Amino acid sequence: SPVPTREPSVLPVPRDGIAGAAPYGAPQLPVAHALNVNENPYGPSEELTAAIGAAAAQAAAGLNRYPDREALDLRRELGEYLAEESGVPAPPAEAVWAANGSNEVMHQLMLAYGGPGRTALGFTPHYSMYPEYARDTYTAWVTAERGPAPDFALTAETVTAAIAEHRPSIVVLTSPNNPTGTALDLDVARAAARALEPARGLLVVDEAYGEFRRDGVPSALTLLAEHPNLVVARTMSKAFALAGARLGYLVADPAIVDTVRVVRLPYHLSAVTRAVARTALAHREELLGKVALLRTERDALAAHLAGRGHEVAPSDANFVLFRAFRDRDDVFQALLERDVLIRAVGPAGWLRVSVGTPEDNTAFRTALEEADPR
Numbered sequence: 463s464p465v466p467t468r469e470p471s472v473l474p475v476p477r478d479g480i481a482g483a484a485p486y487g488a489p490q491l492p493v494a495h496a497l498n499v500n501e502n503p504y505g506p507s508e509e510l511t512a513a514i515g516a517a518a519a520q521a522a523a524g525l526n527r528y529p530d531r532e533a534l535d536l537r538r539e540l541g542e543y544l545a546e547e548s549g550v551p552a553p554p555a556e557a558v559w560a561a562n563g564s565n566e567v568m569h570q571l572m573l574a575y576g577g578p579g580r581t582a583l584g585f586t587p588h589y590s591m592y593p594e595y596a597r598d599t600y601t602a603w604v605t606a607e608r609g610p611a612p613d614f615a616l617t618a619e620t621v622t623a624a625i626a627e628h629r630p631s632i633v634v635l636t637s638p639n640n641p642t643g644t645a646l647d648l649d650v651a652r653a654a655a656r657a658l659e660p661a662r663g664l665l666v667v668d669e670a671y672g673e674f675r676r677d678g679v680p681s682a683l684t685l686l687a688e689h690p691n692l693v694v695a696r697t698m699s700k701a702f703a704l705a706g707a708r709l710g711y712l713v714a715d716p717a718i719v720d721t722v723r724v725v726r727l728p729y730h731l732s733a734v735t736r737a738v739a740r741t742a743l744a745h746r747e748e749l750l751g752k753v754a755l756l757r758t759e760r761d762a763l764a765a766h767l768a769g770r771g772h773e774v775a776p777s778d779a780n781f782v783l784f785r786a787f788r789d790r791d792d793v794f795q796a797l798l799e800r801d802v803l804i805r806a807v808g809p810a811g812w813l814r815v816s817v818g819t820p821e822d823n824t825a826f827r828t829a830l831e832e833a834d835p836r
């Protein structure tokens with residue numbers, strides 16, 4: 463091979479925290495039923511695929527130029543969508559920020575509001591990337607525990623006590639939470655925002671799975687008017703079935719957006735990404751059309767698991783966390799042997815399954831009968 467393989471002993475040494483660390487990533491295996499990373503199982507229609515292709519082709523004709531750094535059209539349209547989705551007044555483009563997935567959005571927030579000598583606080587079990595954003599930005603990552611199974615609910619007492627103890631610059635609350643599926647009581651978010659005020663800390667509510675919440679569960683977007691230290695992060699990866707395009711966004715006070723603009727890399731959002739995202743937004747009726755079906759399938763899956771006698775975390779997301787009867791790694795492996803890939807995450811003994819198509823969900827149920835007999 464033209465690239466020589468060298469002895470590790472002669473290679474440059476990465477900094478602490480990076481040396482010896484493995485890159486994040488769930489397995490990407492060629493299975494019939496991939497229910498491991500909370501993707502939307504429905505791809506775009508032929509018509510929408512063509513529309514996205516045409517938009518990308520139009521962008522391609524101008525790829526000799528750098529993209530529009532501000533993407534205010536996309537940011538305004540995302541705000542209009544949120545007004546429809548959550549019943550809040552449409553945030554202006556200047557109050558919305560977009561980047562390559564909500565992963566990049568949150569990484570940028572930690573770059574701007576974390577850093578050496580600063581602390582970010584989360585609640586376990588949490589999404590596995592949070593400590594990595596913190597590590598990358600030299601932010602200390604500390605945690606407190608969510609409430610007990612099966613609902614893993616957060617209380618205002620837990621959150622305010624942890625804020626008093628750790629004095630964080632950033633608090634991350636996730637709603638619905640990954641991997642538990644738990645929606646956040648907005649009184650808890652209010653208490654966190656207030657507790658952060660004296661030291662002027664930032665509250666990030668990560669609503670990556672927000673669109674799957676059950677009827678009557680409000681979004682933290684409704685709190686933005688009252689709390690200038692609140693950021694709500696969203697993504698097109700899940701409900702919009704657009705994980706491959708990489709488009710995440712946030713809503714916050716325009717001053718917070720302006721601060722994030724300082725740390726973003728120049729031209730971070732490609733012209734192709736922006737064109738694809740705008741086309742997907744214009745076709746949101748089709749893309750979001752499967753959310754209702756996924757919610758129904760989610761409830762049926764949770765009921766089925768409870769019916770088998772599993773402990774099940776009530777879910778407002780497009781996945782369900784349940785406790786296996788036997789060793790979870792054995793169950794995971796036995797499911798994989800039956801062409802069903804799920805995820806061994808969360809507290810010891812628990813497994814997380816994403817909601818797929820009705821066919822995927824049936825395959826999972828059938829495989830589980832053998833993989834984890836009652």
Ligand code: PMP
Nearest residue numbers: 563564565589640670697699710
């Ligand atoms: N937040 C949570 C809670 C997630 O589970 C994920 C993805 N699994 C993300 C953020 C990031 O998603 P993306 O970068 O695709 O928007």
